[in-house]
Amino acid sequence: MRLVVVSAGLSVPSSTRLLADRLAAAAVEGTAARVEVVELRDLAVEIAHHFTNGFPGRALGSALDAVTTADGLIVVTPVFSASYSGLFKSFFDVLDMDALAGKPVLIAATGGSARHSLVLEHALRPLFAHLRAVVVPTGVYAASEDWGAEGLADRIDRAAAELRSLMTALTAAAGTATEAAGTAGTAGVGAAGGAVATGGSRDPGPAGPVPAAKPPVPRGTAPAASARTVSGGGFEVVPFEQQLAALRP
Secondary structure (H helix, E strand, C coil): CEEEEEECCCCCCCHHHHHHHHHHHHHCCCCCCEEEEEEHHHHHHHHHHHHHHCCCCHHHHHHHHHHHHCCEEEEEEEEECCEECHHHHHHHHHCCCCCCCCCEEEEEEEECCHHHCCHHHHHHHHHHHHCCCEECCCCEEEEHHHCCCCCHHHHHHHHHHHHHHHHHHHHHHHHHHHHHHHHHHHHHHHHHCCCECCCCCECCCCCCCCCCCCCCCCCCCCCCCCCCCEEECCEEECCHHHHHHHHCC
């Protein structure tokens, strides 16, 4: 599995990136999943250029590919004006509309006050529901006073466990579907190849109509003068009068 973390923090060091790292570490705990981090701060210029020319730069293109092909996402944004940051929204605006369909996503945000915690439900969750992602039930908001306080670690662990379970289930389901499709494809090729006879030769199928058996003529009964058989081309035509005479007692 591959987990991609999208961090929209602007400062260095950043509390947004710190929360993203803690969520990622908890999500991949006990698994062999790989983690890749996308720092939107480094892509700001290319994102702006994408809006004006319609083409992603090399770094932005790599980031978009990483998000599109990931098995799961963790997205973290700072709160600006009671919502996600413009940089965060701009990145998902240039992403293909269907790129996140069915993809597990853990939403998180950081802010200076606990009063902005509803940004998860009022802004982030509707955004990713619109993109048809599968958003895990628990979102994580970290205010300045939450760092080092009780409760944040529990929320991180709960949200990470939900994401891990969803990623594992969807990855297993995708693997099963791929295996079933491969088996069906192999069976289809065999069926399309036709029936195979003993010795490896193909069944040529029916050779044509089976000639009707010549009805027996009772002993002592002579067929009428016009009642004669005609043979040709592997078939034998028996006149009706001759067939009728064979049925008489």
